[in-house]
Amino acid sequence: MTSPSATQDSYPYQNEPIWSRSEKVIARKAFDAALGRELHEVIQEAQKMASQIQQSSDLWDLEYYLTQRRKEIDRKYDYRYSQLTYVFGRLLYEKRLREEELRGLGEDKLKPIRSLAKFLAEDAA
């Protein structure tokens, strides 16, 4: 009933790895752990900045810091399976995630994750 091109349109991401149920559990846990650590870091920094406010410019610096971090975190923590290898690769490069936390993922995920982390490290060097 459907032409080959229509089938292709329905599965635009057919070359992406399939995440098994157990891999999804591991991914969610690693993702939430990294996000939790990053949020904890922002909370600590915001509290430190707040405690040191002397004048109005310090107040608006705090607002600017929070806005920037919120936008950055929103962009970075994208839990779509189509984005996860990129997200984890970046978190690994940023040392916000340890490779042990990804143990149990298939090599089809770990390989691109490690590649991206390596690429980002080389790019920054």
Place this chain on the structure above:
Amino acid sequence: MTSPSATQDSYPYQNEPIWSRSEKVIARKAFDAALGRELHEVIQEAQKMASQIQQSSDLWDLEYYLTQRRKEIDRKYDYRYSQLTYVFGRLLYEKRLREEELRGLGEDKLKPIRSLAKFLAEDAA
């Protein structure tokens, strides 16, 4: 050389009160004092909110609070002589300014300032 309408265009605010040098000194002092008190209030509230952060939503509530207050303060504290009677009227109504702080301004300024404060109070009642 200029037509009456051109003259009118050059002095669009000719019906506004003229602020004398001594009135400008009083106005600046009252304005800065009210702004300083309001900023002090925001700093204290921000520090309280920051110290009570438990989770990420509290963090973004702090950001939202700061953004709203910054915008509100930017709009409210408009030090243009064409706006000052309105600014002081509002500050008087909000009890951010005491009438004594305006002592020395001419009746041509005090009258619209008091009128606006009274109007806002009646409007809110």
